[in-house]
Amino acid sequence: MTKLFLTLALAGFYCVAAPAAESNSVLIRNATIHPVTGPEVQNSSVLIIDGRIAEIGPKLVSRGAIRTVDARGLHLYPGLINAATNVGLVEIQAMRDTVDLDEVGLFNPELRAATVFNPSSEHVEVTRAAGITSVISLPGSGSRRASPAGGILITGQGALMHLDGWTWEEMAVKPGAVMDLLFPEVEPAPRQGSVAPRPGSPTPRPYKEEERQYQARLRELSEFFEQARRYQKAMVAGGADFRRDLRLEAMIPVLEGQQPLAMRAERERSIRDAVAFADKEKVKIIIADPREIGGTGPLLKERHIPVILGRAFQLPMRDDDPYDASYMLAAQFYRAGVKICFGTFDVQFARNVGFEAAQAAAFGLPREEALKALTINSAEILGVGDRLGSIEKGKFGDLILTDGDPLEARTNIRQMFIAGREVSLESRHTREYEKWTKRP
């Protein structure tokens, strides 16, 4: 009994400790467990030892000094994964000095988002308060006109980051998870953030000009891959005159199929061309932020090419598209047999990825698939299915305790564990709340 009190007191203490209580072993008891990869289990427990899930079962007891969290009446889910964000690389969108996206130049595969991920960014705490335990941070904004030099194709390597840790190194789960590639686009869709396009935003060019530019970009892309292949051969050959080139060296994991290319392709045509490009180059790709499926479903299914969906909360691309075109998109890919996960491709709304998935569920995606698309699918698509994305033995103790479905805004995220460490759900936002509520 004394021990129980002690553990409860400890639990209380750990709740307010920030940024992370350093113990990474914990026993969570009496929760309704949603493993995602298996059926929901009532009144069960999960034991995490040294950051990893050690045991799952109804009658687990704490070992030694491992503290116990009583989760009676609460639900235990794997932490959500936002598979595309700019968290850690952007603090205030409109202030360029706080933005580290869209480096100058067409090809920057050697750039690494992981090493500039600001562990003290306010967005880390704000994002995880919504139940998100890890994110992909991409080095590009997705804007095809971001560079005044006339475009970017490869923005660099996106990193899979835990939203807890003292340094970026501690936070990095997979630093080079994806290579961020903006596939060329004819007539890029207007970027539909929440704000209407401002006067002075580029006017559309004539089709012929767009087409010419598109073909030129495709050629440049092919040439760059060709160059990288030659470099790869030269490196293997190891001649005396071989000189190290960071840019080309960074392409080798891509060429070897180790690192997937996150190909941002919006329209049917660019998706088809991206797939054809992958076929030709024999590289592994993920289609990122598509705006329509068109007839590409079978193509993607056949090749097991997954998709990172962007925001469901977007306007349809064209005036005459169905009003719910963006809402339906996830279900369309799912029904075509394509593996999907969700991202927001931004920083401000990174925390809302769960609501994006729920919206997709309201428009045809089965609810359990929406949850999978935020957990196990993302993990598998990003090549960390053995470590993240479900409540299974051996995986990271990335868990959230909630009072309901984490995809519902009405639900509260009560506690969070990242690699077994309980992390605070406080943020700049809750601190302002507490401070100003007290103003007389």
Add this chain to the structure above:
Amino acid sequence: MTRLCLIVLLLAATGWRAAAEALLIRNATVLTVTKGTIQDGSVLVENGKITAVGQNLSAPAGAVVVDAGGKFLMPGLIDCHSHTAIEGGVNEGTVSDSSMVNIEDVLDPMDINIYRALAGGLTVSNVLHGSANAIGGQTVVIKLRWGKTAQEMLLAGAKPGIKFALGENPKRQGYTPPAVLPLGRPAERRFPGTRMGVEDVIRQSFVEAKNYQADWQVYRQRVARGEHPVAPRKDLRLEPLVEVLEGKRYVHAHCYRSDEILMLIRVADEMGFKIRTLQHALEAYKVAREIAEHGASVSTFSDWWSYKIEAFDATPYNVAILTRKGVLVSVNSDSDELQRHLNLEAAKSMRYGGLSEAEALALVTINPAKQLGIDDKVGSIEVGKSADLALFEGHPLSNYSKALRVWIDGHEYFDRDKDLETRPDFERKKRALEDKDNGAQQRLPTRR
């Protein structure tokens, strides 16, 4: 031309309106907003008005009956900050006080975003200018009567408003940092370039408005005395400001920081007018007391933050703090996209600060109605109010829910089933039009 044809087609395809005299929606969970929730409830509509709300209502002869078993009926959503249906730009950016311009003159009833918003349950929008100028222009409240003319969309009896703007946006043209300078436009500097200048523009304009008002008062007094004075010169810029001073026009003020909110309150006190709504007001939670004392209300975002420095002290708990401190709050969209799911924006206030379901629903219905002075007409399901209703598949505060049918004044403006039914035919017609447009040319691959 193609675009126009397509829009006309879309209007024809989607602009159905059952013109029933009487409509009974029954077996719904009725979320009245002001009078609680009625399980297995019914709402009777006659001649566009709600005439009965309760259980077991019977349909008058000839009434259209909608069986809404298992579904949720709520008042149509109201957006207190919209730029939808504005033709061309939203800012007359050449002067710091452009109070002479009026949204009513540039309403575009064929903006497809009207229909898209309807499809999310929205029925009323407060349509405002942008925030480039300290004093922006005259605003109107519309009902989303898709398929009708601009004039027919105006909400009759709604008090007109005027847009003010504080902070970064109105001062931007005073320093024009090259990074935000639109392509090809010369770097003009226009007063104001600071928050102090913004305050000054507003004070100066009101001093002029008061002089103008006094001139007319003198003129009218002299006329009343039987004299024949020369009338003061009519000033279309100052007239709306005089209306503000006389309480005939609402002030909707775009603002972010607490200092500028307080500044505007003090200017209003000095000049003798009331601020009706503080728009965005992401730091309103810091001056909740002063806002409540002035009698202003706040229309804010559910969770926007960090997009610019004046939005960095934002917290999604803003809504909860203000509500608890007695300020009337609504959650708005400011976006063609976000206006399509205001119910979900309201739901966030339950997570951020623990508002009740009723309080959350009020943020997008009765509260904005009160802010716009139209709560006697819309904003809740009550006898005597307009039958602006939205039927949701599940509870509208659930993220898994969606709008199925929407009525304005008892007329149906959106029906998801009908929308789905018309899609194949619409696609066919669209292709036919495109083929015609492309003529003998091969269809451009990117167009489809």
